Amino acid sequence: MSQSTSSAAAAAASGRCGMRERLRGATAERHAQVDRRMPLARAAPDLRDYLRHLCILRDWLHCRVSAAPQLARLDTVIAQRHSIERDAVLAARLVGQPLPEVRMLDHPAPARRAVPDVESNERAAFDTGTRYVIEGAALGGQVMYRRLHQALAPHPLEHLRGGGAPEVAARWRAFLAELEAGPWSPALAAAACHGAQAAFDCLLKRIDAEAEVALP
Numbered sequence: 001m002s003q004s005t006s007s008a009a010a011a012a013a014s015g016r017c018g019m020r021e022r023l024r025g026a027t028a029e030r031h032a033q034v035d036r037r038m039p040l041a042r043a044a045p046d047l048r049d050y051l052r053h054l055c056i057l058r059d060w061l062h063c064r065v066s067a068a069p070q071l072a073r074l075d076t077v078i079a080q081r082h083s084i085e086r087d088a089v090l091a092a093r094l095v096g097q098p099l100p101e102v103r104m105l106d107h108p109a110p111a112r113r114a115v116p117d118v119e120s121n122e123r124a125a126f127d128t129g130t131r132y133v134i135e136g137a138a139l140g141g142q143v144m145y146r147r148l149h150q151a152l153a154p155h156p157l158e159h160l161r162g163g164g165a166p167e168v169a170a171r172w173r174a175f176l177a178e179l180e181a182g183p184w185s186p187a188l189a190a191a192a193c194h195g196a197q198a199a200f201d202c203l204l205k206r207i208d209a210e211a212e213v214a215l216p
C-alpha cells in the first residue's frame with residue numbers, strides 16, 4: 001500500500017473525528033510543503049513573487065477544473081479565477097513583465113489518473129476533497145493579506161483579500177457545515193481524502209514547474 005493510500009485510509013477509518021479533521025490529517029504533510037514552498041513564503045516577498053504565486057494558483061485551478069468541470073460552477077472557484085486574473089494583470093504591469101500564459105504540464109491533468117473508477121457518489125466525495133483545498137486556500141489568503149498588504153502596496157491584493165474577512169469566513173463556515181452534514185461512509189471518506197491529496201499533489205507539481213521557469 002502506498003503512503004498516500006495508507007494515510008488516506010487511516011484518516012478515513014477513524015470514527016473519532018469529523019470530516020474536517022480527517023481531511024486535515026490526510027493532507028497535513030502536503031499542506032506544510034505548500035506553505036514552505038510557495039513564492040510568498042519568502043521572508044520579504046515582492047510583487048514578482050506575488051505574480052509567481054498567482055500564476056501557480058491560476059494554472060492549478062485550470063488543472064483541477066479540467067479534471068472536474070463541475071467545479072467551475074462553484075462560487076469560490078469563479079471568484080478566485082476572476083481575482084487571480086485581475087491581480088496578475090496588475091502585478092505584471094507594475095513589475096514590467098509580460099503576463100505568463102497558462103502552462104499545462106507534459107501530462108495535462110496528472111491527478112486524473114488518481115481518481116478512482118467508482119460510482120458517482122464516490123466521485124462527488126473526491127470532488128469534495130478538492131473543494132476542501134480550494135476553500136481552504138481562500139481562507140489562507142486572508143492570513144497572507146494581513147501580512148503583506150502594506151509591503152506590496154500599491155497593489156491592492158484583491159485575490160488575497162477575497163472580498164474581505166467576513167465574506168471569506170462565511171463561505172468557509174458554509175462549506176464546513178455541508179462537509180459535516182454527511183453521511184460519510186468509510187469509502188466516501190477515503191475518496192474525499194484522496195481528492196484532497198490529489199489537489200495538493202497537483203499544486204506541488206505546479207510549484208515545481210514554476211520554479212523551473214521562474215521570472216527573472
